[in-house]
Amino acid sequence: MKKNQKVVIYGSVLSLLIATSLFVYTVYASNMLSYLSSDPKACINCHTMNSAYATWEKSSHKNVAGCIDCHLPVGDAIAKYQAKAIDGWNHSVAFTLNTYKNNIQIGEDGASRVQANCVRCHASENATLKINADKYHNVEEGSLENSRKCWECHKYVPHGKVRSLISTPYNLGIKEQMK
Incomplete structure (x- = not known):
């Protein structure tokens, strides 16, 4: 040679x-491998999600729904991991390049997933809403998913009144509390 x-x-x-x-x-x-799990603690690997975790942890949803139950598609594993990959990429770019604001806003795709999951989980309440749609909702073609978003009225579910990196009480040190 x-x-x-x-x-x-x-x-x-x-x-x-x-x-x-x-x-x-x-x-x-x-902590890349933790994102493959459904553990809500994986979401606070980034300090920007501490307030979302801290407020969810004190909410009525804590014992019935984790982050992925609301924020990712349910039932279709391919769609779930595709959304997880896209969101993960977008989050890592935004956090690495510091292009996000202290009060993180959900995107259009994420909002439609959350709305679909609200409707899915609260099916019995949705039946009542459809009956009273003329009073409270603009229901198009019998679907609440195309009308107002649930959080337009239920603003503080499940993340509380204040959701900002610098203003949510007790959000600092959330990781240390979990050790």
């Missing part, structure tokens, strides 16, 4: 080892 070939082979192996090491470190440092 010629000297140039050895240099190329060693350089390639070294580059591969460095790339693999950086990838493993990134997986470890970002």
